[in-house]
Amino acid sequence: MSTTYVCGCDVGSTYGKAVIMDLNGKIVGSSIVRSKIDPEETSKLAIAEATKGIDGLSMNDFAYLVGTGYGRNRVPFANENISEISCHAMGVHITNPAIKTIVDIGGQDLKGITIDENGSVKHFAMNDKCAAGTGRFFEGMARAFEVDLQEFSDMSLKAKEILPITSQCSVFAETEVISMVAQKKNPNDIAAGIQASVAKRCFTMLKSAGIEREVTMTGGCAKNKGLKNALEKILKFEITELSTDPQLMGALGACEFARKKALVAKAG
Amino acid sequence: MEKIKELAFFEKLLNTPQNSLVDKAVKEGRIPIAYNCYTAPEALLSVGKAFPVRLRAPQTTSTELATFYMSPFTCSYSRSILEAALDDQYEFIQGMVFAACCVQIQRTAHNYKLQKLKGDEKFVHYLIDVPRKEFDAYVPALVADLKKLAGLMETTYGLDMSEENIRKAIHEQNEFNKLLKEISDFRKLDKPKITGSEWHMVYTACKTAPKDMLVEPLKKLKTALEKREGFEAKARLMVMGSICDNPAYIELIESQGCLVVADRFCYGSLPGMEMIPEEGDVFTNLALFYLESNECPRMMEKMEFRAERAENYLEEYKADGIIFETLKFCDVWGYEKLKTLKILEDKGIPCVRIEREYALSGEGQMKTRVQAFIESIQNKQLTEKLAK
Incomplete structure (x- = not known):
């Protein structure tokens, strides 16, 4: 077993992420x-990909391995699993300790999380069964426009007006968008309406969690510039961008927990 | 820890409303009367051959028919009960007594009457108008209501609803509750001898069959629990909120490493095991008891009292925090979420809010929330220890 490296593996519903650190906290x-x-299988793939370039390191060879995400209890060789809510909080805290609130938009869920000065969760709010306003929702919308996610996220930035979407339901919203496209409405304006409706949903989640500045976005949808822009308009202040890929925050937090556990074990 | 065999008896009673004990009682000529709420007096429904069966819908997972009759904007419990009745799961009952605890369950009661009763049956269908305020002037009205129900039971079933018989039923309920309380108290130990899901299973089962048939199994269970070693857990929690009659929900919560030591929700036991006064006028005793002892958020002007009671439960059962669960569209507990829960949160008590449906669903997200909540409690405790 390597006594040098620790790993955090975030098995999400649409993407698997892994972060490997040394015991000094260097990624x-x-x-x-x-x-x-x-x-x-997702966790094996993610860890194998992350270990590329690190000589002699395999997935059963970490000083400590923490699983997180919806598949957290299925990560092979994991020493323990920790909820993605705690992991996102910790990941963001070690990246930028000034952040007090996170909106995490993953593939199937949307969370508002407030964190304390130690990186622990103070409060959180999470969507229920509905996948509205999550990565799956955006995938469906991009599909309706026949563009990829990156293109979709930039469309609203070119909008001249915001065409409101009445439904938050992924299925009904897609139908509504198809209908608007058929009416020859400007796709950029429709996209702006979609981003605005999801931003409102994010806002209610942030309010439920007890929003405090500074605020950041994590999860795959944090890369959606149109959404960030729409949320900033509602919040009336800028959302802080992270220096590390926001999609990695869950895995990074898990890795930090793993590092602390490994250090405690090492100290005896 | 080992699963004790005495629990299996109670587990089997929960699979269907018409369980083996209900079947046996009906064959013996006894009269099952369904009811919906703590405030529908069980003792009154237990006089003579009558016995109460609290309404559940364990086999109902979707509510197409009930949604058509009641609208999708009613809570899934009220719809599930109607759906179960429309699916003929309550064909065995000979009466239905509802406490008007919320508007939605009143719609269930009305729809049941419209869809299932033909008007000429020997069936008591009654809605008790329990007041929403604890106020002296309301007591005579509730007393009159209970007397009217007793009268209907007498004329419809030919029961002797004399004061003497009602007093006897109250006494038997008190004795039964004493036994239940002794088992419940195992939850207060530093190492509880019964898990939250096991307790919930036992307590719920005790609402679904004649009580006299449950005394011996309960005594055996108590003896087995006395010999059992206690459980340790990452955290001790109280669950508070809308109706929950499915131990699988509590099991799901406990699967994240905690113990549910206190159940302050509809169908839970806090309150539920108190003694009804046996001296004096029986109807006045019942009316006062249910008005004063109930902690339902439907009661107006009692928010501070309910918050105080919740705090007392936390202390008594040594709970570290509260899972506050509400059914979607549950008006009364939705209101409580905004008021009483806020009082508790402002006192620094760790709380998490969960919205759910009556039928078990969304397990993955619920597990994530509970796990994150336990982690936040543990982190808080660790920080406090370090500060000391």
Whole structure:
């Protein structure tokens, strides 16, 4: 077993992420891979990808391994699993301790999280069964416009007006968008309406969690510039961008927890 | 820890409303009367051959028919009960007594009457108008209501609803509750001898069959629990909120490493095991008891009292925090979330809010929330220890 490296693996519903650190907290490897149907397979893929370039390191060879995300209890060789809510809080805290509130938008869920001065969760709010306003929702919307996610996220930035979307339901919203496209409405304006409706949903989640400045976004949808822009308009202040890929925050937090556990074990 | 065999008896009673004990009682000529709420007096429904069966819908997972009759904007419990009745799961009952605890369950009661009763049956269908305020002037009205129900039971079933018989039923309920309380108290130990899901299973089962048939199994369970070693957990929690009659929910919460030591929700036991006064006028005793002892958020002007009671439960059962669960569209507990829960949160008590449906669903997200909540409690405790 390596006494040098620790790993955090975040098995999400659409992407698997892994971060590897040394015991000093330096990130030495990371990965983002598309999720497979089997969470175990996803975690193996993510960890294998993150270990590339680190000589002689394999997935059963960490000083400590923490699993997180919806598939957290299916990560092979994990020493323990920790909820993604705690992990995102910790990941953001070690990246930028000034952040007090996170909006985490993953593939299937949306969370508002407030954190204390130690990186622990103070409060959180999470969407219920509905996937509205999550990565899956955006994938459906991009599909309706026949563009990829990156293109979709930039569309609203070119909008001249915001065409409101009445439905938050992924299925009904897609139908509504198709109908608007058929009416020859400007796609950029429709996209702006979609981003605005999701931003409102994020806002209610942030309010439920007890929003405090500074605020950041994590999860795959944090890369959606149109959404960030729409949320900033509602919040009336800027959202702080992170120096590390926001999609890695869950895995990074898990890795930090793993590092602390390994240090405690090492100290005896 | 080992699963004790005495629990299996109670577990089996929960699979269907018409369980083996209900079947046996009906064959013996006894009269099952369904009811919906703590405030519908069980003792009154236990006089003579009558016995109460609290309404559940364990086999109902979707509510198409009930949604058509009641609208999708009613809580899934009220719809599930109607759906179960429309699916003929309550064909065995000979009466239905509802306490008007919320508007939605009143719609269930009305729809049941419209859809299932033909008007010429020997069936008591009654809605007790329990007041929403604890106020002296309301007591005579509730007393009159209870007397009217007793009268209907007498004329419809030919029962002797004399004061003497009602007093006897109250006494038997008190004795039964004493036994239940002794088992419940195992939850207060530093190492509880019964998990929250096991307790919830036992307590719920005790609402679904004649009480006299449950005394011996409860005594055996108590003896088995006395010999059992206690449980340790990462955190001790109180669950508070809307109706929950499915131990699988509590099991799901406890699967994250905690113990649910206190159940302050509809169908839970706090309150639920108190003694009804046996001296004096029986109807006045019942009316006062249910008005004064209930902690339902439907009661107006009692928010501070309920917050205080919740705090007392936390202390008594040594709970570290509260899972506050509400059914979607549950008006009364939705209101409580904004008021009483806020009082508790402002006192620094760790609380997490969860919205759910009556039928078990959204397990993954619920587990994540509970796990994160336990982690936040543990971190808080660790920080406090370090500060000391």
